[in-house]
Amino acid sequence: MSEANLVDALREQAHPVVSLVAEAAGEVVGHIMLSPVSLGGHPELRVMGLAPMAVAPAHQRKGIGSALVRAGLEQCRQLGFGAVVVLGHPSYYPRFGFLPAARFGIGSEFEAPEEAFMLVELQPGYLADVTGTVQFHAAFKDL
Numbered sequence: 511m512s513e514a515n516l517v518d519a520l521r522e523q524a525h526p527v528v529s530l531v532a533e534a535a536g537e538v539v540g541h542i543m544l545s546p547v548s549l550g551g552h553p554e555l556r557v558m559g560l561a562p563m564a565v566a567p568a569h570q571r572k573g574i575g576s577a578l579v580r581a582g583l584e585q586c587r588q589l590g591f592g593a594v595v596v597l598g599h600p601s602y603y604p605r606f607g608f609l610p611a612a613r614f615g616i617g618s619e620f621e622a623p624e625e626a627f628m629l630v631e632l633q634p635g636y637l638a639d640v641t642g643t644v645q646f647h648a649a650f651k652d653l
């Protein structure tokens with residue numbers, strides 16, 4: 511499944527979804543999506559997963575991705591979510607407060623280098639004393 515199909519599937523099946531676009535001169539040049547994930551053994555916790563996200567190559571390195579991440583995290587906070595996870599570039603996400611999830615004792619169902627699976631708490635201490643494995647929406651398994 512392509513990322514475009516993943517976006518369609520999440521829009522139809524996940525709830526709530528945070529989906530933002532960046533525009534330049536009337537053209538969509540960036541997109542970010544966040545949808546709920548589950549943390550095994552802790553159905554009461556409200557955690558979002560950041561994916562997918564992309565900025566058009568000609569518009570990269572202008573701060574558009576950063577603006578999308580910051581706005582996306584803020585919307586999750588306003589929706590009452592306590593943390594956000596991401597499987598992504600370990601040199602990109604720490605600037606937004608993401609830390610390796612392993613430090614919290616939290617892993618991903620997907621195999622990935624340990625430092626690539628990161629999380630940020632939107633409410634300080636939200637994941638203190640919590641461990642487990644994050645499961646993404648079923649649509650991610652078709653990627």
Ligand SMILES: CC(C)(COP(=O)(O)OP(=O)(O)OC[C@H]1O[C@@H](n2cnc3c(N)ncnc32)[C@H](O)[C@@H]1OP(=O)(O)O)[C@@H](O)C(=O)NCCC(=O)NCCS
Nearest residue numbers: 563564565570571572573574575576577597598599601602
């Ligand atoms: C990653 C991405 C979303 C960043 O968007 P952007 O608008 O270029 O980001 P910003 O302008 O806000 O930030 C630029 C910074 O991100 C860094 N960056 C960009 N792509 C990166 C990558 N693949 N790995 C690590 N850092 C990256 C740049 O080095 C730059 O760092 P600096 O500020 O220290 O110079 C964009 O490069 C992209 O769409 N890449 C292809 C798709 C992708 O990788 N999506 C993310 C999946 S996790």
